[in-house]
Amino acid sequence: MTATTALLLIPLLVPFAVPALARRCLARLAPVTALWALTLAVVVLAGASVAALGALLLTGLLKLPVFAGLGDLIHPLRTASDLVVLPAAAAATGALTVGAWTLGRSALRQLRAFRIARTQADRRPAAGDLCVIESPHPDAYALPGRPHRIVVTTAMLRSLGPDEREALFAHERAHNAGGHHRFLLVAELAAHCHPGLRPVRASIALAAERAADEAAAVAVGDRRLTARAIARAALATRASHSTRPDFAPAATTGPVPQRVAALLAAPSRHPRAASWIALLLAVCATLSAGASAAGVLAFHHEVEVAQGEEPR
Numbered sequence: 001m002t003a004t005t006a007l008l009l010i011p012l013l014v015p016f017a018v019p020a021l022a023r024r025c026l027a028r029l030a031p032v033t034a035l036w037a038l039t040l041a042v043v044v045l046a047g048a049s050v051a052a053l054g055a056l057l058l059t060g061l062l063k064l065p066v067f068a069g070l071g072d073l074i075h076p077l078r079t080a081s082d083l084v085v086l087p088a089a090a091a092a093t094g095a096l097t098v099g100a101w102t103l104g105r106s107a108l109r110q111l112r113a114f115r116i117a118r119t120q121a122d123r124r125p126a127a128g129d130l131c132v133i134e135s136p137h138p139d140a141y142a143l144p145g146r147p148h149r150i151v152v153t154t155a156m157l158r159s160l161g162p163d164e165r166e167a168l169f170a171h172e173r174a175h176n177a178g179g180h181h182r183f184l185l186v187a188e189l190a191a192h193c194h195p196g197l198r199p200v201r202a203s204i205a206l207a208a209e210r211a212a213d214e215a216a217a218v219a220v221g222d223r224r225l226t227a228r229a230i231a232r233a234a235l236a237t238r239a240s241h242s243t244r245p246d247f248a249p250a251a252t253t254g255p256v257p258q259r260v261a262a263l264l265a266a267p268s269r270h271p272r273a274a275s276w277i278a279l280l281l282a283v284c285a286t287l288s289a290g291a292s293a294a295g296v297l298a299f300h301h302e303v304e305v306a307q308g309e310e311p312r
Contacts, residue, residue: 004302005084007295008055011048011288015196018045018284022203025277031210032178037281038204039183044285046193048292050099053092055299060089062303078302103192110188113245121149129176130169132157138236140168141250142175150176151244159236164229167220168251171230174215175249180208184247206254213251213259227263230256 018041025034063085121131121143131143135153143149150172160168175181187204190197217226234256244250 004298007291008052010291011052014288015045015194019199022200028277035207041281041285042190046190048288049194051292055296056088056092099192110245141244141248142172144181148176167226167229170216170219171212171251174212180249181247209254223263227260
């Protein structure tokens with residue numbers, strides 16, 4: 001195995017260590033900080049893994065005479081043994097193909113759901129940012145777009161008391177104010193780039209919900225009321241099926257008991273432990289990005305050598 005191949009394998013292995021770090025990140029960092037830290041980390045890790053897969057794919061293709069001719073190679077490309085390069089290239093091709101296919105399917109499904117939800121909301125009169133939809137199914141969520149909307153069904157309104165409704169609305173407004181749908185979209189994209197990042201998608205969604213929980217508690221001035229509103233809304237929607245897109249955040253998603261417990265508990269922070277978690281995330285992202293960049297540059301140099309543009 002050459003140094004180039006070894007470098008390109010590092011970004012494909014590092015993401016498998018991130019889900020455990022993500023869980024600790026949620027426990028140690030403030031929700032907004034955890035949301036940003038995890039999202040930035042998965043952006044770097046996903047980009048590095050895709051770049052590494054692309055370089056492995058091109059390495060295998062340039063070992064074939066037809067592609068070597070198209071690449072103007074006048075010397076054989078210096079790589080590891082074909083017993084390593086060709087299976088790695090085949091695996092990279094499969095991973096990129098599956099990722100693109102599942103991402104395309106998810107994008108079409110989410111776009112269809114968003115258009116339906118947006119059309120439904122735009123047809124209803126709105127009171128400010130609040131849009132009430134007549135439905136026997138309890139549901140409430142933050143709908144991005146222009147303008148942002150808080151969509152709530154009549155069944156959900158009947159399930160909550162007046163104070164609980166205000167807490168629920170404050171939660172959804174926090175989602176829209178924080179642009180949390182963007183974080184969810186990034187997490188969805190990263191999940192299709194590398195299988196190790198799929199569990200982190202749930203951690204980012206939970207961080208977004210926890211951030212909205214805390215913002216709602218501040219807005220209504222009562223953590224217990226906010227916890228009760230979220231719990232009752234979640235119980236009401238337990239047997240209900242929602243057609244909203246996955247990137248439209250809602251107070252009833254994620255591990256609600258964990259979120260309620262966090263609201264009822266006194267906020268506690270562990271600065272030293274939080275610093276170590278943030279540092280480890282940064283190390284993983286930096287290592288992955290650095291190895292990917294070095295591997296791609298080394299591959300590019302080998303191509304130039306094979307083209308006769310650089311000395312062997």
